[in-house]
Amino acid sequence: MTAHPEATAADSSKTMAAARYAGAMSARPKRPLLLALSAVAVAVALIPVVYLAVRTAQAGWAAIVEDLGTVRVARLAVHTLGLAVVVTAGCLVLGVGAAVLVVRTDLPGRRGFAVLAALPLAVPTYIAAFAWRSTVDGFAGFWAAALVLTLCSYPYVFLPVAAALTKADPAQEEVSRSLGRTAWQTLTGVTLRQIRPALTGGGLLVALYVLSDFGAVSILRTDTFTRAIFVAFDLGFDRTGALVLAAALVVITMLILAGEEAGRRKDARYAPLGGTRRMAAPFHLARLRRPAVFALAAVAALAIGVPAVSLAHRMLQGVSRPGAWTEVAAAAGNSLWLSAAGAAFTMLLALPLGLLNAKAPGRASRLLDRLGYLGHALPGLVIGLSLVSFGVSFAYPLYQTAWLLALGYAALFLPLGVAAVAGAAAHAPPVLDEVARSLGRGPLTVFRTLTLPLTLPGIGAGAALVFLTCMKELPATLLLRPTGVDTLATELWTNTTVAAYAAAAPYAALLVLLSSLPTWLLTAHTGILTRKSAP
Numbered sequence: 001m002t003a004h005p006e007a008t009a010a011d012s013s014k015t016m017a018a019a020r021y022a023g024a025m026s027a028r029p030k031r032p033l034l035l036a037l038s039a040v041a042v043a044v045a046l047i048p049v050v051y052l053a054v055r056t057a058q059a060g061w062a063a064i065v066e067d068l069g070t071v072r073v074a075r076l077a078v079h080t081l082g083l084a085v086v087v088t089a090g091c092l093v094l095g096v097g098a099a100v101l102v103v104r105t106d107l108p109g110r111r112g113f114a115v116l117a118a119l120p121l122a123v124p125t126y127i128a129a130f131a132w133r134s135t136v137d138g139f140a141g142f143w144a145a146a147l148v149l150t151l152c153s154y155p156y157v158f159l160p161v162a163a164a165l166t167k168a169d170p171a172q173e174e175v176s177r178s179l180g181r182t183a184w185q186t187l188t189g190v191t192l193r194q195i196r197p198a199l200t201g202g203g204l205l206v207a208l209y210v211l212s213d214f215g216a217v218s219i220l221r222t223d224t225f226t227r228a229i230f231v232a233f234d235l236g237f238d239r240t241g242a243l244v245l246a247a248a249l250v251v252i253t254m255l256i257l258a259g260e261e262a263g264r265r266k267d268a269r270y271a272p273l274g275g276t277r278r279m280a281a282p283f284h285l286a287r288l289r290r291p292a293v294f295a296l297a298a299v300a301a302l303a304i305g306v307p308a309v310s311l312a313h314r315m316l317q318g319v320s321r322p323g324a325w326t327e328v329a330a331a332a333g334n335s336l337w338l339s340a341a342g343a344a345f346t347m348l349l350a351l352p353l354g355l356l357n358a359k360a361p362g363r364a365s366r367l368l369d370r371l372g373y374l375g376h377a378l379p380g381l382v383i384g385l386s387l388v389s390f391g392v393s394f395a396y397p398l399y400q401t402a403w404l405l406a407l408g409y410a411a412l413f414l415p416l417g418v419a420a421v422a423g424a425a426a427h428a429p430p431v432l433d434e435v436a437r438s439l440g441r442g443p444l445t446v447f448r449t450l451t452l453p454l455t456l457p458g459i460g461a462g463a464a465l466v467f468l469t470c471m472k473e474l475p476a477t478l479l480l481r482p483t484g485v486d487t488l489a490t491e492l493w494t495n496t497t498v499a500a501y502a503a504a505a506p507y508a509a510l511l512v513l514l515s516s517l518p519t520w521l522l523t524a525h526t527g528i529l530t531r532k533s534a535p
Helices: 005-026 032-045 047-058 060-068 071-104 110-122 125-135 142-153 155-167 171-178 183-194 196-212 215-219 225-235 239-262 286-318 324-359 363-377 380-393 402-425 430-438 443-472 475-480 488-497 501-525
Strands: none
Touching: 032 047, 032 324, 032 363, 032 402, 047 239, 047 363, 047 380, 047 402, 060 239, 071 110, 071 142, 071 155, 071 196, 071 225, 071 239, 071 286, 110 142, 110 155, 110 286, 110 501, 125 142, 125 215, 125 286, 125 488, 125 501, 142 155, 142 196, 142 215, 142 286, 155 196, 183 196, 196 225, 196 239, 215 225, 215 488, 225 239, 225 380, 225 475, 239 380, 286 501, 324 363, 324 402, 324 443, 324 488, 324 501, 363 402, 380 402, 380 475, 402 443, 402 475, 443 488, 443 501, 475 488, 488 501
């Protein structure tokens, strides 16, 4: 059969057009200015990480081996890793169970339970720990810390798993049920395999969070690396030992991050290949409806109810003394302006890197993005400890100023800002910039009139997220805050360390209230609250 001449000519013109487009794309500018600014941003954010590595190496291998090869370090490693394993397992059970009940069953009041399941994110672990300890006599130790960390951290599993379940293709589950498999067999053998990336990512995120937690383990007197590092530094007797312990914690954290990267399945699909998504038919709980409601209500009561009742009970006592409201207001004001400074500095560093990831993806942008995650993977205590030593040795004018604290926040939370900027910038295809430049617009004009307006929502969302995360950050703020400046987090810590729980209650309550709104917005963003069950 001979092809029609007109069809052949049309195909030839399409091929030439595609070749010209491919050539234009390959000739796309490499954006050297964005690359240079991104490299500077990552270098600034890596200052505490590099300084920690240098100072640890200066101790010498003999001192490092001597500090690490002790029974105490072995015990710390066992306690820390054991706590991470127990909490991660508990969060997987609670998070997956709550997500399946809310998304895939006919649970009554599922939208309310979805919000309740996410709200523990608004409660910092040190607030929950102080609430439990002030309520239950003798509440301390390994299992106490495991309970508090599990109740506060399971939303890290619930939210991604629930979001994945709302987007998963129900076709495979329907085939499984048609072959005679039970609902439980379908859930464990098909559904959970589909959402494995969300499941694995949430579990490993919990493990990282447990390794970096300082407030809860300190209040509940549980020996972990973070508590031992703080004690060694705070007492001032063994700063070299503190650095070595911090380096050991960094190695453990990097191993967990490597495990997270290896555990991802790139070929997993959360949605059907076609255009519209179908909703899975809900599983009818029948006689299991009441036990399910009771289980979710009990978890919410433990995770939210205990801190809420404890704070309410002690609230009036904490603000009854003269001047208490003035002190709370001053701490809130300090929290607001320090967090705003940290958010502004972090977003300033994140803007070029986020734009680079979206506009010029490649090896260089991927490398810089991964380097930016190094600080985010470290506990705030390690970042604070590194920057304290760096400020005393090389940048003394910055020591105990807002600038050094802002640098600590940037090192910790840079990836949050980068992800927000890159996500917003990705909605504006790079070809738009190329068209604007072909019309004679300069790079700065293109950025001001095209890129910035399209990216502004992402910048605002990233700034809000970083701002609220800075407000809740405790160890870095404790170590790096300016002299004589107290925040809600530091005042709460100061009062709880001397068992002044009534005085700590107003600071804790205000922190929780300020964190509730973004938690609700995050829940709504997953689609849980708007998704309707299939008939």
